Amino acid sequence: xAAPAQRRIIFQHxxxxxxxxxxxxxxxxxxYEVLKKSVxxxxxxxxxxxxxxxLRGRGGAGFPxxxxxxxxxxxxGKPIYLxxxxxxxxxxxFKDRYIMHQDPHQLIEGTMISCFANNVKQAYIYIRGEMPxxxxxxxxxxxxxxxxxxxxxxxxxxxxxxDIFVHRGAGAYICGEETGLIESLEGKRANPRIKPPYxxxxxxxxxxxxxxxxxxxxxxxxxxxxxxxxAYTKVGTPNNTGTRIFCVxxxxxxxxxxxxxxxKITLGQLLYEVCGGPLPGRTFKAVIPGGSxxxxxxxxxRFKGKRKVGAEMVxxxxxxxxxxxxxxSLGMIGTMGGSxxxxxxxxxxxMVEALANINAFYSHESCGQCTPCREGSLWMKxxxxxxxxxxxxxxxxxxxxxVADQIPGRTIxxxxxxxxxxxxxxxxxxxxxxxxxxxxxxxxxxxxxxxLV
Amino acid sequence: MNLQPATLQSIDEVITHYPADQxxxxxxxxxxxxxxxxxxxxxxxxxWVATKLGLQPINVLEVITFYPMFRQKPIGRxxxxxxxxxxxxxxxxxxxxxxxxxxxxTHRGDISPDGEVTIDFVECLxxxxxxxxxxxxxxxxxxxxxxxxxxxxxxIKAEAKKR
Numbered sequence: 001x002a003a004p005a006q007r008r009i010i011f012q013h014x015x016x017x018x019x020x021x022x023x024x025x026x027x028x029x030x031x032y033e034v035l036k037k038s039v040x041x042x043x044x045x046x047x048x049x050x051x052x053x054x055l056r057g058r059g060g061a062g063f064p065x066x067x068x069x070x071x072x073x074x075x076x077g078k079p080i081y082l083x084x085x086x087x088x089x090x091x092x093x094f095k096d097r098y099i100m101h102q103d104p105h106q107l108i109e110g111t112m113i114s115c116f117a118n119n120v121k122q123a124y125i126y127i128r129g130e131m132p133x134x135x136x137x138x139x140x141x142x143x144x145x146x147x148x149x150x151x152x153x154x155x156x157x158x159x160x161x162x163d164i165f166v167h168r169g170a171g172a173y174i175c176g177e178e179t180g181l182i183e184s185l186e187g188k189r190a191n192p193r194i195k196p197p198y199x200x201x202x203x204x205x206x207x208x209x210x211x212x213x214x215x216x217x218x219x220x221x222x223x224x225x226x227x228x229x230x231a232y233t234k235v236g237t238p239n240n241t242g243t244r245i246f247c248v249x250x251x252x253x254x255x256x257x258x259x260x261x262x263x264k265i266t267l268g269q270l271l272y273e274v275c276g277g278p279l280p281g282r283t284f285k286a287v288i289p290g291g292s293x294x295x296x297x298x299x300x301x302r303f304k305g306k307r308k309v310g311a312e313m314v315x316x317x318x319x320x321x322x323x324x325x326x327x328x329s330l331g332m333i334g335t336m337g338g339s340x341x342x343x344x345x346x347x348x349x350x351m352v353e354a355l356a357n358i359n360a361f362y363s364h365e366s367c368g369q370c371t372p373c374r375e376g377s378l379w380m381k382x383x384x385x386x387x388x389x390x391x392x393x394x395x396x397x398x399x400x401x402x403v404a405d406q407i408p409g410r411t412i413x414x415x416x417x418x419x420x421x422x423x424x425x426x427x428x429x430x431x432x433x434x435x436x437x438x439x440x441x442x443x444x445x446x447x448x449x450x451x452l453v
Numbered sequence: 454m455n456l457q458p459a460t461l462q463s464i465d466e467v468i469t470h471y472p473a474d475q476x477x478x479x480x481x482x483x484x485x486x487x488x489x490x491x492x493x494x495x496x497x498x499x500x501w502v503a504t505k506l507g508l509q510p511i512n513v514l515e516v517i518t519f520y521p522m523f524r525q526k527p528i529g530r531x532x533x534x535x536x537x538x539x540x541x542x543x544x545x546x547x548x549x550x551x552x553x554x555x556x557x558x559t560h561r562g563d564i565s566p567d568g569e570v571t572i573d574f575v576e577c578l579x580x581x582x583x584x585x586x587x588x589x590x591x592x593x594x595x596x597x598x599x600x601x602x603x604x605x606x607x608x609i610k611a612e613a614k615k616r
Contacts, residue, residue, distance in 0.1 A: 091538045091577040129485070129522045130534075130578055132591040165470040170481055170520035173576065187480035187506075189519040206475055249540035249581035256582045292539055292577075341581065343540055357539045361576055367519075451547040452539070 003269035004260060007235065009243045010106070010219045011259045014098050021137055023144040026105035032150050034226045038113045039158050046117035050221060052229025054241040058095075059085055059176070059214030060291060060339040061414075062327040065221070069118060069211060071201035078208040079121035084111055085181060086127040086134075086215050089173040090291035091361060092341025095245040095257055096215035100127070100134045104141035108164065110218035112151060113225050115162045118211060122163060126181050129170040138166050173365035177413050178212040179204075180367065191369045192413035216245060237263030240326035244337070248275050250344035251282065263329065267297075268321025271344060282346040282448075286430070287320065289330055290338025292358050293418035295425035297323075303333040335425070348449040351430040352392075352437045355422060356384035356453040362419035370411040377419045379403050387437055388453050397434035401427050454501045460490040464505070476506040480516050484523055493524045521575070528571035529564045531609055534588040535597075537574040540581035545598060549585045550574060552599040556606035569613050 013019045013029065026032070038046060051066030072080060084107065088096040099107055107125075115123050127135050142164050145151040153161045172190050174180045179193035182205050197203060204210025213221075220242055224232045233241045240262040249255045253276030260270075267289065271277065278284050284299045303318045307329075323329055327337040345354060363381035368374045380403055387396055404423035407416045427434055456464075463486050464479075471478035483502050488494055494517055499510035517523045535541075535550040550561065553572050557565035564571050580586045583595035587605070594605060 088579045089577060092540055092581050094579045094581050097579050128579065129520070130575070130588060133593075167470075167478075168481065168485055170485070171522035171575070172520050184481065185478060186475070187477035187508075187512075187516065189515055206472065247582060249584055250543045255584070343543075343581070345543065349543065354539065354543075357537075357542050361538050364521075364576055450543060450545050452542045 001269070003273040004264050006259055007243050007261045008259045009223050009235070010099065010216055010245060011095075011257065013106075014102050014257075019102070021102055021104050021141065023105060023141065023148060026103070031105050032109055032145075032148075034222050035109050035112050035116075035150060036156060038225055039116055039156050039160060043117045043119060046113065046225055049224055049229040050117070053220075053224040053232040054229075054239065055217065055220050055224060055232070056240070056242075056327060057214055058216035058220070058244075058339070060090060062337060065213065065217055068201065068213070071199065072118060072211060073202045073209040074119070076202075076209060080118055081205045081208055081210040082111065082115050082118065082120040082123040083178075083181065083185065083205065083210060083212045084123065084125040084215060084218060085176065085178065085212050086125050086131075087169050087176045087181060088128060088131075088215070088339075089176050090293065090339045090341055091358075092247060092249055092288065092291050092343040093339040094247045094249075095340060097131065097134065098257065099215055099219060100131070101137055104138050105145065106219050106222065107138075107215055108141055108145050108151065110220070110222035111164060112145075112155065112162065114211070114213065114218055114221050116155070116160055117225075120162055120211070123165075124185060124205075125164060125166045126175065126185055127166060127168055129168050132168075135166050135168050142166065172367070173361075174367045174413075174415060177415065180413065181212060182210065189367070191367050192415070194412050236261045237324070237326060239328055244325065244340055246270060246325065246340050246342055248342045248344065251279055251284070251346035251349075252344050253277055253279060260325070263324045263326030265325055266321060267323045267325055267342075268319075270325060270342070272321070275344075278346050279448075282348060284344060285347045285349060286345045286351065286354075288335075288341075288343040288422075289323075289325070290336045291341040292343065292361065293421055294330075294338045295335040295421050296429060297333070297335060298429040301429065305332065307332060348446045349452070350437075350440065350445075350449070351426055351433045352384060352387050352440075353452040355426045356381070356388050358422045359384045359419075360453060362415075362422075366415060366419065370416065372407045372410040373416045373419060376403050376407040376416075380419070380423050385453060387434075392438040392441055394435055394438060396437070397427050397431055400434070454487070454495075454497055456487065456490050460486050468506070477508055477512070479506055480508070480513060481520070484513075484517060488523060493527050496525075527564070529569050530613075531570045532588075532590055533570050533572045534575040534578070535572065536576070536578045536580075536584070536586050536588075538577040538581075540577075541585040544584045546585040548599055549587065549597050549602050552602040553587075553606060556603060556610075567613070569609060 055065040056062040180190035184190040200210040244262045330337045359381040363377040404420040407420040467482040499513040503510045559565035587597045
């Protein structure tokens with residue numbers, strides 16, 4: 001079956017010749033019209049549209065945005081904050097970068113609509129430290145929007161006021177975790193907070209109710225408010241509404257970003273048709289479908305079970321290629337859609353070495369406050385690095401698994417899961433390769449194989 | 454602290470981005486501004502920022518030591534950050550890094566003998582579709598294979614000669 005055409009809602013203007021990131025260009029293309037209409041509507045109506053839309057957060061967890069907004073404590077009398085999570089750091093993910101660099105006003109408009117809907121007093125965009133140009137582009141765009149009355153005091157002549165400031169991170173992955181991000185914005189180490197009681201919607205920034213939304217999610221809000229929540233549910237599939245931006249990297253002919261209706265394209269269509277398939281002379285071996293912490297899939301494995309289609313339960317029997325790319329289908333086969341980062345590995349890759357690369361990442365990025373994660377991520381890195389650069393033992397796979405199994409569920413934040421899932425899934429699916437590694441090491445690497453650690 | 458007037462001005466401005474009783478929030482912005490001005494964060498930074506924001510020096514030190522982008526030692530004139538993470542490594546990121554090391558006769562983490570560069574491995578730079586990527590100071594360079602690494606190194610060397 002041929003892959004469907006891309007449906008570019010969020011990336012409509014990305015890479016469009018002649019499209020620039022200034023206010024004039026954005027307004028020429030109909031920009032800020034949705035905000036103008038929004039400020040004449042009751043805020044509760046806007047929140048309802050988002051609830052009806054079924055929009056799920058695009059940062060990784062896929063939590064329904066309307067539900068998140070519904071949890072905000074509006075009775076405390078404390079100011080409400082909104083933080084744009086622009087700390088795009090999950091390996092394999094690179095969508096927000098292009099929105100911020102090429103279409104920053106789309107984000108600002110989505111942010112202001114969300115702020116108005118939720119009576120937010122002040123918004124911050126927390127952007128990765130490694131995106132200094134992105135921070136400058138956003139600052140310039142906010143200044144333009146402020147001068148035009150779209151941001152700041154008395155927005156568009158109304159009594160509503162809300163400003164946006166850009167706040168730069170400084171290279172710590174854990175700042176993508178929303179409570180770690182809040183700690184960081186408060187000027188501290190980004191140690192995630194324990195939940196309960198520190199749900200951001202109740203006790204967030206400065207102990208005030210706070211909404212933390214991903215860059216792409218806020219852009220979807222703009223589209224939803226423009227077209228209505230019901231219309232949005234017609235894009236994508238039930239419970240996986242709207243579009244998804246897939247960031248494909250690794251061993252494919254055409255890596256890059258592609259926006260499709262959620263659940264309307266399979267992993268096989270995406271990798272073979274859209275991305276041009278494997279490099280010449282190679283075959284696909286494995287794929288991580290939702291950012292590096294998502295559990296790996298092995299080409300050749302099959303997934304069977306029952307799933308809901310409409311009101312009926314039907315059997316499914318899928319190969320990796322057949323899996324529809326949406327939160328629920330990927331969840332059903334034991335992995336996740338996450339942030340949309342699809343990392344592809346071909347037959348030149350040794351899975352022990354690939355895991356060693358990932359483990360080095362997680363051990364570098366653990367914030368260190370929970371012992372299982374701090375020590376566990378370090379030991380998984382040490383073991384896999386030793387296997388590659390020192391002596392590999394037959395019992396290493398069992399040892400790695402025992403370390404990984406002792407982390408999830410025992411930490412304050414989801415980093416514990418994120419750092420153990422790669423090890424658990426690599427060993428579950430490529431266990432033989434780990435057992436054989438002491439022998440494999442003695443033989444020559446396949447042609448075209450790269451050093452990974 | 455010997456900071457330029459423009460830096461001091463930016464520091465006073467950025468503090469206003471946060472509520473008056475939450476000045477601590479300006480810690481990261483201040484450290485960025487100081488590092489951009491001086492090139493690194495000298496020991497007196499903790500005391501200076503703490504005084505400016507009404508904190509204890511330890512509050513600042515614990516932030517400096519947590520975030521990988523803050524450095525307490527000088528580096529070369531240019532900072533070459535090569536992405537080490539999976540998508541870049543899968544298409545040759547390690548070779549790219551070695552090429553830079555060879556070009557400047559140095560090792561990761563050290564200042565090159567000519568003082569021109571410091572080369573570091575960093576974790577994912579969020580541009581995996583154009584791997585391998587390299588951040589040189591503020592500029593992202595995409596699809597940096599060995600040939601492009603050599604070309605970028607030659608540019609840096611040519612600029613150094615002009616000085």
